[in-house]
Amino acid sequence: MFKDIKRLESEETRFCFLIGAGASRSSGIKTGWELSEEWHQDLKEDLDEEEFLKWKNEIELDEENIGAYYPQLYQKRYEVSPEIGYEEFKKLMENIDPGIGYVILAQILAEERHNFVITTNFDYLIEDSVRLYTATKPFSAGHETLAEFISSQTERPTIIKVHRDLFLHPFNDDKETQKLKEEWERALKPILRNFNLLVIGYGGNDGSLMDYLSNIHAQERKAVYWCIRNEKELNHKINGLLDSKDCVVTIDGFDELMLDLGGALRYEMFDNLDETEGHPFVMSAKRRISGLYEMRKALLERLAKNKQGITKETKELFTGAYKYIIDAVSESNPEDADRIFQEGMRNYPNDATLLGQYALFNFELGNSEQAEEFYQKALEIAPDDPDILGNYAIYLRSDVGDDDKTEEYFKKALELKPDQANNLNNYANFLREVREDYDLAEEYYKRAIRLDPHYGLFLSNYANFLLHNRKKLKQAEEYYQRAMDADPNDVGYLGSYALFLLEYKKDFDRAEEYFIRALELAPNDANYLANYAHLLIIVKQDFAGAEPLIDKSLEHSKPTELALLAELWYYRYAHYKKWLKQGEKELQKLVEAEAKSIDWNFGDHIKIAKKNKHPNVPKLEEFATLISSE
Numbered sequence: 001m002f003k004d005i006k007r008l009e010s011e012e013t014r015f016c017f018l019i020g021a022g023a024s025r026s027s028g029i030k031t032g033w034e035l036s037e038e039w040h041q042d043l044k045e046d047l048d049e050e051e052f053l054k055w056k057n058e059i060e061l062d063e064e065n066i067g068a069y070y071p072q073l074y075q076k077r078y079e080v081s082p083e084i085g086y087e088e089f090k091k092l093m094e095n096i097d098p099g100i101g102y103v104i105l106a107q108i109l110a111e112e113r114h115n116f117v118i119t120t121n122f123d124y125l126i127e128d129s130v131r132l133y134t135a136t137k138p139f140s141a142g143h144e145t146l147a148e149f150i151s152s153q154t155e156r157p158t159i160i161k162v163h164r165d166l167f168l169h170p171f172n173d174d175k176e177t178q179k180l181k182e183e184w185e186r187a188l189k190p191i192l193r194n195f196n197l198l199v200i201g202y203g204g205n206d207g208s209l210m211d212y213l214s215n216i217h218a219q220e221r222k223a224v225y226w227c228i229r230n231e232k233e234l235n236h237k238i239n240g241l242l243d244s245k246d247c248v249v250t251i252d253g254f255d256e257l258m259l260d261l262g263g264a265l266r267y268e269m270f271d272n273l274d275e276t277e278g279h280p281f282v283m284s285a286k287r288r289i290s291g292l293y294e295m296r297k298a299l300l301e302r303l304a305k306n307k308q309g310i311t312k313e314t315k316e317l318f319t320g321a322y323k324y325i326i327d328a329v330s331e332s333n334p335e336d337a338d339r340i341f342q343e344g345m346r347n348y349p350n351d352a353t354l355l356g357q358y359a360l361f362n363f364e365l366g367n368s369e370q371a372e373e374f375y376q377k378a379l380e381i382a383p384d385d386p387d388i389l390g391n392y393a394i395y396l397r398s399d400v401g402d403d404d405k406t407e408e409y410f411k412k413a414l415e416l417k418p419d420q421a422n423n424l425n426n427y428a429n430f431l432r433e434v435r436e437d438y439d440l441a442e443e444y445y446k447r448a449i450r451l452d453p454h455y456g457l458f459l460s461n462y463a464n465f466l467l468h469n470r471k472k473l474k475q476a477e478e479y480y481q482r483a484m485d486a487d488p489n490d491v492g493y494l495g496s497y498a499l500f501l502l503e504y505k506k507d508f509d510r511a512e513e514y515f516i517r518a519l520e521l522a523p524n525d526a527n528y529l530a531n532y533a534h535l536l537i538i539v540k541q542d543f544a545g546a547e548p549l550i551d552k553s554l555e556h557s558k559p560t561e562l563a564l565l566a567e568l569w570y571y572r573y574a575h576y577k578k579w580l581k582q583g584e585k586e587l588q589k590l591v592e593a594e595a596k597s598i599d600w601n602f603g604d605h606i607k608i609a610k611k612n613k614h615p616n617v618p619k620l621e622e623f624a625t626l627i628s629s630e
Helices: 002-006 021-027 032-046 049-058 063-077 082-093 100-111 125-133 144-149 182-194 208-214 236-241 254-264 282-306 320-329 334-347 352-365 368-381 386-400 403-416 421-435 438-451 456-468 473-486 491-505 508-521 526-540 543-556 562-575 577-592 603-611 617-628
Strands: 015-019 116-119 139-141 158-161 196-200 224-228 247-250
Touching: 021 032, 021 100, 021 254, 032 049, 032 063, 100 125, 100 254, 116 182, 139 144, 144 182, 158 182, 182 208, 208 236, 282 320, 320 334, 320 352, 334 352, 352 368, 352 386, 368 386, 386 403, 386 421, 403 421, 421 438, 421 456, 438 456, 456 473, 456 491, 473 491, 491 508, 491 526, 508 526, 526 543, 526 562, 526 603, 543 562, 562 577, 562 603, 562 617, 577 617, 603 617
Parallel strands: 015 116, 015 196, 116 158, 139 158, 196 224, 224 247
Antiparallel strands: none
């Protein structure tokens, strides 16, 4: 697709964008799926049970595919007061600034020959981004009566809103979204005949546009590039539409795709953002540039945390001190990363973000003194930076153990920026694990997920909470699966789900499958090596297969991981005669050091050890109680 984009002079490679609600999520607008879930919950709460079930059966509602019932849910939710529904939409969509993906889309629409957008959205993100970040004025057809003014030959950015504009009675209910207006059918025909269709964030759940596209013969249109985050998004309607000449493109998200397109087209809009006074946007939109800088900083924080998926094009987005950060966090060798950080701090000694990231780097390596030193330096320069305050709170909790001070810094960070999703998630972890305030923790988990519903870490943390603190297995499994859908190659999510399958679902075959997948991605991860050894022992009694996993896990575990070390030495002591003496000594030391693996399943190991005539079962039971109890 990028090769096609680069051949800009060819008539064969002109693209028309089809943008759905999923593209607006990163700008802060809820998707159709999310709204459907909210309306469904409202109806369950507001209607009596008999009325709700009757209506649900009438429309044959499938809760697993809730987004497909958006029109019916909207119609039922606001059937008494349609004006309230309209006001809710205005509240959702007004005063929302375009996200980073829309900024790049605006450049493409204004500067290239890919100047058409078809959208089912009502919002103004596309128009606003073109007006704010380019010198071009777009044409927005927000009502079917404007369709006759659309020309496929125009070079002006043209936005076609097939479900109308927010202020022109947008289509929402089942009747309105079932059939595309004839005016749109006529206007879209020459566009689809001359432009390849690039579909982003559109699920094909409405009857109007999707049915129209499905009924066009493949020979009467150009190729469709249908972008998805995962295969679950390909419903039967989409599969029925796509032809052999069409392509399915897997992407990480709208913003990420636009960044890659911007890189392929060599845009320089993010250059010199550190020198805001000299930036060409500054004359007309200085406030917008500052907002763009903040978006880039937020992206940097996310990339620095994940350390995955940092493409060459994404790296080129960062300049100045940020360039050193992105280069350092991309390094797998800690010595090379440290060298890059040091060079960056020589050139930018007063950049608080750089100092804060170096503090975090040292914290993750276990260099507590250096972490404290550089957090203090960063906070002297930027005492009100919510990212640094939130990271320092985590350091205080983990390395210092000062719970009150930890909470103080979390609260200060969230007072300064209440919608910082990462701090919300980390504070929820603190409330859950330290304060044991489960109701408040759940509130903060949900707030984080509402702000970033596709971030696997938030979903996985909430799944752990639902499993261990709410004992809601079905809901926990749903969130584990959502985390894996968000990032199928994250070993943390795979490993957590494997453990869930092993300990709670007793689905041993699938648990083993997920442990193997996790270890293929991270063969030296001490926790997953230990957990897979645990499975082999308690399920298959495969001591020969488990032994090298235990050895390797001990080799790669840290001295500070007392719970993990206790589990590993317990396995050796319980099942391997050659480790009896040393195993007892090591376990005694760990117990004295207050090693705890609360509620860990030692019971199956004791049963197997008894069956195999362990010489000191009372000691085994004693160690199990000391390690697994509060």
